[in-house]
Amino acid sequence: MKLTMASSPHNHSHKSLTRLMLSVIAACIPGLIAQVFFFGTGVLIQLVLALVAVSVFEAAIMLIRKRPVWPALSDGSAWLTAVLLALSIPPLAPWWIIVIGCLFSIVIVKQLYGGLGFNLFNPAMAAYVLLLVSFPVQMTAWLPVTDLINTPIGFADQLRLIFTDFTASGFSLDQVRAGVDGLTMATPLDTVKTDIAHGLTVTESMQKPIFNEWAGLGWAWVNLGFLAGGLYLLKAKIINWHIPVSFIVTLAVCSAIGYIASPGTEPGTLFHLLSGATMMGAFFIATDPVSAATTNKGRLIYGALIGLLIYLIRTFGGFPDAIAFSVLLINIAVPLIDYYTQPRTYGHGAVK
Amino acid sequence: MDKLLEQIKKGTVWAFPGGIHPPQQKSLSNSASITRLPLPDKLIVALKQHIGANGKLLVEKGQYVLKGQPLTEPAANWSVPVHAPSSGVVTDIAPMPSAHPSALPELSVIIEPDGKDEWVALNKNKNPAELSHDELINIIHQAGISGMGGAGFPTYVKADTKQPIEFLIVNAVECEPYITADDVLMREHAKEVIQGIEIMQQLLNPTLCIVGIEDNKPEAIAAMKQAAEHNSKIIIQTVPTIYPSGGEKQLIKLLTNREVPSIGIPADIGILVHNTGTLFAVQQAVYEGKPLIERIVTVTGNTIHKPGNVWALLGTEIKHLLDCQGFSPVPQQSVVMGGPMMGFTLPTVRIGIVKTTNCILAPDHKELAEPGPEKACIRCSACADACPASLLPQQLQWFAKSKEYDKLQEHNLFDCIECGACAYVCPSEIPLVQYYRIAKVEIKEQQADKIKADRAKERFDARKERLEREQEERQNRHKRKPAAKSADEKQKVAEALARVKNKSDNGDEKSAVAAAIARAKAKKQQGEELEPDNSEVAKERALRKEQARKYKEQKSQTDESAETAPVDDKKSAVAAAIARAKAKKAAQALDNAEQATNEEPQSAAPVDDKKAAVAAAIARAKAKKAAKALEEAEQTVSEAPQSDTPADDKKAAVAAAIARAKAKKAAKALEEAEQTVSEAPQTDAPVDDKKAAVAAAIARAKAKKAAKALEEAEQATSEEPQSDTPVDDKKAAVAAAIARAKAKKAAKALEDTEQTQPQELQVDSAAPKSAESNTDDSSVLINADKPKSADDKKKAAVAAAIARAKAKKLQKEGNNQS
Known part of the structure; x- marks a missing residue:
């Protein structure tokens, strides 16, 4: 009888990479639903576009690298990148924006660095930064919540806008974005930043129709959706608590200090936590295992640094939101953080 | 400390980091009795x-x-x-x-x-408390008990620990899935296990004994608690079910909150851990006298019909266990010895079980996860979260793959206990433990190689140093020796001079004694004493390494002295030509030497008409047939006087011809040498009646290239007499041409020897008087000379040729001829 030989351990937890990635994608669903509800079905179009694009690019690059295509594609990491990217860009951005983003994230940021596990930077965020820097107009053309749009547009018009830049009735994206008062509306973060720059107080700024009482209309719900998804990830032990907690706590503490120090020009903790991509960043972006710190202590530092940087850029920097920049910048520091936060090994320097 | 004890007694259990919860699968095998x-x-x-x-x-x-x-x-x-x-x-x-x-x-x-299962005589002990420590240790040792939990460490070594033991920990955790051997053992033999513990208590005298049992074994816990009721120093501690709580280090942490130092053993922190099965074996050995010949083995897995625990004799083939319990193998069946986490697959079931075999696991393909292909590491660090040693398995894996051994050690690879928790949780299914095992082996090999290389280098350095030291010593020896010797010789020379002076004062002023001393292999000491003036030469001589060579030179110098001795201010002139041929081509060398001796007298002859011109041609042939050659040489020497006396009636002309033939063809060479010597006096006689012209031609050829050297030597000797004679027509002109051909630097050597001649001449006047007394050995020859000196007081020239040979026939022949 021929016996099969194997190295111990002979059992496995049945955890798998694919399952892990698909779980994270699944956890995005609450946020996605909120986004669709408040900002229209454009995000779904972007999502499909992105999924197709990353699949094509991943397959192509694996063929070029002479590696098996399916194992790489089926691990789900590329799809997760696609989802995160699609959720990050304005829903009605032209189709080539997301395609360029997918190309850059998969081919350059991930595969040219050696594939999954070898990339220094979070692929979705690197692509987002590339797009933001290269195509600032398209990348900041966020729609206000559907309720505030002058002439609400349907799915077909959104599709046309994405692919042809115009609706069936010939409106451009800028015209569509115009609010009921005829003014183009920015995101809440952008609005506050601009208004403060123009000498308005936060309270005055937040009187604008895009805000509810604590944060931007719609945006607060999107953030809460991602928070829910994040809590699921924690519960399912797919991510560790260290990064999101230190991230959120740091941002909360910083914004609280700022609010106490200068209530007129500081929008406050809740605004920071529920605006922009805060929750998505805390639970879905910063926790990307490949580019994040790997020790528990290191994760606390990593999350805190990102939170701090987000507050600093939002308050003093030139960009309204700062998730992508902060994550990328701290990605660079990961090897250093990991090196200096090695846990004490059993039997080394224990207190007797 | 007291606080810790209190906490332990209260039932406090600490936690170790990491750990996993794999499916237990214990109920498969723990329901039936053994x-x-x-x-x-x-x-x-x-x-x-x-x-x-x-x-x-x-x-x-x-x-x-x-x-x-x-x-x-x-x-x-x-x-x-x-x-x-x-x-x-x-x-x-x-x-x-x-x-x-x-x-x-x-x-x-x-x-x-044979089926009888017949025991040897067993030495039972009803009351082990009466046994001494050493007796108990010996029983445990001779019973062949070694750790039955996995490592198989000899139990007697542990039991004989000299370090003070505070806590004796009994590992009854059995955290590996599937295995229930200890569980059922405790259920059925709790009393014996406790007795085993008490033996250990007797041996080690710990403050407390803690039995750690996972909370998934309630029956075992109950049985043990009951069995240990009477002993307040035994605590049955329930620990949570988490893998690998049964790891020695993890259990120590769980039960005492202490950590075994990285490079250390539990005894270093006052703790000793024994497995339940081991303690049972100890009990059996001490109480029953039974050696360790069987153990409980869990035979389990979905392919086993009757999974359960069996008493199996050590050495029973695994096949027998499987067959007895019923086994339906699946395709690509694997059989694991040990548990699913740390056990190993067997290549064959034809292997006997050993003392550490606690489980035979034959799983089907459903119960244990099939290993999938290894995927990319996403640095999720699930492994680090699971690691009970707080290592960073993910980082270790990268370093192991890139063979960065320094980094691996920096990240404490060797603290990995290979529990497999990291690989169990890895979503990419990376066989992490396998990478670590390979890396560990490679590092150990590298270290072994390094030790080897270091040793080799050490040896090489030591050898180099030794060689250098030896060379230095050699050089020092060369430097020191000449100085010492020259000092020594100077003294000797001075003494000789003094002696000579004394003798010249005492003796006849005008008597001139020409003593030609040819020593063949004489004692060195004597030779040195005879040297009147040769410090310069001696210095050169001292440079020679080989004593033989040195010795030969000394001989030649004594010859010179002998030659110079007879040189009187007015009288006899002795020409001594010493030609040494040391070459292997002695034959040729000798020919040349003969020619030289032949030529010298002839050239010297016309110079002096009154005084005798003695041309002594000493041809030395150093042959292997020296004995024979020497005999012949002696003959020639003894013949020389005879030929000398008739030649000169008034002035004695002594020609001392010392011919040494050292060649292999010495016989022939010597004959020729003799002829030349005998011819020389004849030609000399008519030459000089008043003044003796002494032409001493010493040609030494010490080289292998003797032929060439000799030619030069000959030239020197032939030239010198001619130049010397005109200088002094009345007084004896002694021309001593010492031509030395030192193998390689023959030309230079010759110049040196020429320089020494003036010195020799200075002492010439004194020399003759001492000649008589010095030449005791050759009294025969001297006797022959004496009459001549009596005959002619003024112009007597005595040529004394003293040839010393070791040959016994020398004296006899000398007598005959004289």
Whole structure:
């Protein structure tokens, strides 16, 4: 009888990479639903576009690298990148924006660095930064919540806008974005930043129709959706608590200090936590295992640094939101953080 | 400390980091009681079933052994014996596949049981408390007990620990899934286990004994608690079910909150850990006198019909266990010895179980996850979260893959206990433990290589140093010796001079004694004493390494002195030509030497008409046939006086011809040499009546290139007399041409020797007087000379040729001829 030989351990937890990635994608669903509800079905179009694009690019690059295509594609990491990217860009951005983003994230940021596990930077965020820097107009053309749009547009018009830049009735994206008062509306973060720059107080700024009482209309719900998804990830032990907690706590503490120090020009903790991509960043972006710190202590530092940087850029920097920049910048520091936060090994320097 | 004890007694259990919760699968095998297997057909007892040295074989092939009879005896450190598990015949002693992942053959005793299962006489002890420490240790040692939890560390070594033990920990955790051997043992034999613990308490005297049992074994806990009721120093502690709480280090942390130092053993922190099964074996050995010949093995897995625990004799083939419990293999069946986390797959079921075999697991493909292909590491660090040693398995994996051994050690690779928790949780299914095992082996190999290389370098350096030192010493020796010798010789020369002066004062002023001393292999000391003036030469001579060579030079110098001695201010002139041919081409050299001697007298002859011109041609041939040559040389020397006397009636002309032929063709060479010597006086006689012209031509050819050297020597000797003679027409002109041909620097050597001649001339006047007394050995020759000196007071020229040879015939011949 021929016996099969194997190295111990002979059992496995049945955890798998694919399952892990698909779980994270699944956890995005609450946020996605909120986004669709408040900002229209454009995000779904972007999502499909992105999924197709990353699949094509991943397959192509694996063929070029002479590696098996399916194992790489089926691990789900590329799809997760696609989802995160699609959720990050304005829903009605032209189709080539997301395609360029997918190309850059998969081919350059991930595969040219050696594939999954070898990339220094979070692929979705690197692509987002590339797009933001290269195509600032398209990348900041966020729609206000559907309720505030002058002439609400349907799915077909959104599709046309994405692919042809115009609706069936010939409106451009800028015209569509115009609010009921005829003014183009920015995101809440952008609005506050601009208004403060123009000498308005936060309270005055937040009187604008895009805000509810604590944060931007719609945006607060999107953030809460991602928070829910994040809590699921924690519960399912797919991510560790260290990064999101230190991230959120740091941002909360910083914004609280700022609010106490200068209530007129500081929008406050809740605004920071529920605006922009805060929750998505805390639970879905910063926790990307490949580019994040790997020790528990290191994760606390990593999350805190990102939170701090987000507050600093939002308050003093030139960009309204700062998730992508902060994550990328701290990605660079990961090897250093990991090196200096090695846990004490059993039997080394224990207190007797 | 007291606080810790209190906490432990209260039931406090600490936690270790990490850990996993794999499916237990224990209920498969722990419901039934332990069964006893039928006797197998064959028992394969490996000699080495523990950590440490093999025992020494006590049995032979074909020998009948009883159950419990030792098959080996302890031979070295950490060596424990093995015993016959049943009575029967030793059919073979041969290497058999071992219970090891490699299954590398291990020397085993194969016993065919006779079915009687007959015990040897057992030495039971009803009351172990009466036994001394050493007696107990000896019983445990001789019973062949080694750790039955996994590592197989000899139990007697642990039990004999000299360090103070605070906590004796009994590892009854059994955290590996599937395995229930300890569980059922405690259920059925709690009393014996407690007795085993008490023996250990007697040996180690710990403050407290803590028995750690996972909370998934309530029956075992209850049984143990009941059995230990009477002993307040035994605490049964329930620990949470988490893998790997049964790891020694993890259990220590769990039960005492202490950590074993990285490079250390539990005894370093006052803790000793024993496995339940081991303690049972100790109890059996001490109370029943039974050596360790059987153990409980869990036979389990979905392919086993009757999973459960069995008493299996050590050496029982795994196949027997599987067959007895019913086994329906699946395709690509694997059989694991040990549990699913740390056990190893077996290449064959024809392997005997050993002392550490606690489980045979034959799973189907559903119960244990099939290993999938290894995927990319996403640095999720699930492994780090699971690691009970707080390592960073993910980082270690990268370093192991890139073979960064320094980093691996920096990240404490060697603190990895290979529990497999990291690999169990890895979503990418990376066989992490496998990477670590390979890396560990490679690092160990590298370290071994480094030690080897360091040793080699050390040896090389030591050798280099030694060679340098030796060379230096050699050089120092060369530097020191000449100085010492020259000083020594100077003194001797001075003494000789003094002697000579004294003698010249005492003796006849005008007597001139020409003493030609040819010493053949005489004693060095004497030779040196005879040297009147040769410090310069001696210095050069001292430079020679070989004493033989040195010695020869000394001889030649004595010749010179002998030659110079006869030189009187008015009288006799002695020309001594010493030609040495040391070459292997002695024949040729000798020819040349002869020619030289022939020529010298002829050239010297016309110079002096009154005084005798003595041309002494000393041709030395250093041959291997020296004895014979010397005899002949003596003859020639003794002949010389005879020929001398008739030549000069008034002035004695002594020609001392010392011809040494050292060549292999010495005989022939010497004959020729003799002829030349005898011819020389004849030609000399008419030459000089008043003044003696002495032409001393010393040609030395010491080289292998003797031919060339000799030519130069000849030229020197032939030229010198001619130049010397005109200088002094009345007084003796002594021309001593010492031509030395030193093998390689022959030309230069010759110049040196020429320079020494003036000095020799200075002492010439004194020399003759001492000649008589100095030449004791050659009294025969001197006798011949004396009359001549009497005859002619003024112009007597005495040529004394003293030839010393070691040949016994020398004197006799000398007498005859004189």
